Amino acid sequence: xxxxxxxxxxxxxxxxxxxxYLENGTIVVRFSLATSETYTTKDGRxxxxxxxxxxxxxxxxxDTASKYLQKGKLIYLEGKLRTRSFEDRGWNxxxxxxxxxxxxxxxxxxxxxxxxxxxxxxQSKEEEPMSYENSPxxxxxx
Numbered sequence: 001x002x003x004x005x006x007x008x009x010x011x012x013x014x015x016x017x018x019x020x021y022l023e024n025g026t027i028v029v030r031f032s033l034a035t036s037e038t039y040t041t042k043d044g045r046x047x048x049x050x051x052x053x054x055x056x057x058x059x060x061x062x063d064t065a066s067k068y069l070q071k072g073k074l075i076y077l078e079g080k081l082r083t084r085s086f087e088d089r090g091w092n093x094x095x096x097x098x099x100x101x102x103x104x105x106x107x108x109x110x111x112x113x114x115x116x117x118x119x120x121x122x123q124s125k126e127e128e129p130m131s132y133e134n135s136p137x138x139x140x141x142x
Contacts (some may be wrong), residue, residue, distance in 0.1 A: 011035040029062035054098040
């Protein structure tokens, strides 16, 4: 029988995407996404509980995210859970579970998107395009 590893979230970016280029030119973007749930306690008090999700995007999706996404934006996101290990500065092994995004859609007001497009058009006039070579999948760090 097959298994499924699928995550669907609608939330707000907690910070601007952090863009990084690997040595081979592959672009990776990381940011946190906040989802909130509101409930009422027995005494009638409303409580909001927020969860923070670490998001990772690769290649073309990462490039698009770096251009359009910023802190506070509301997005719909689909992806899968991945757990990886790494060593911190004290040589301690740590594990992190993050969401590797496959797709996202910007939500919210249309005029926000129009402002983003204007901003990108202005930036493209001011900057030279950055290029990088496509690399094989076996260069990925996981």
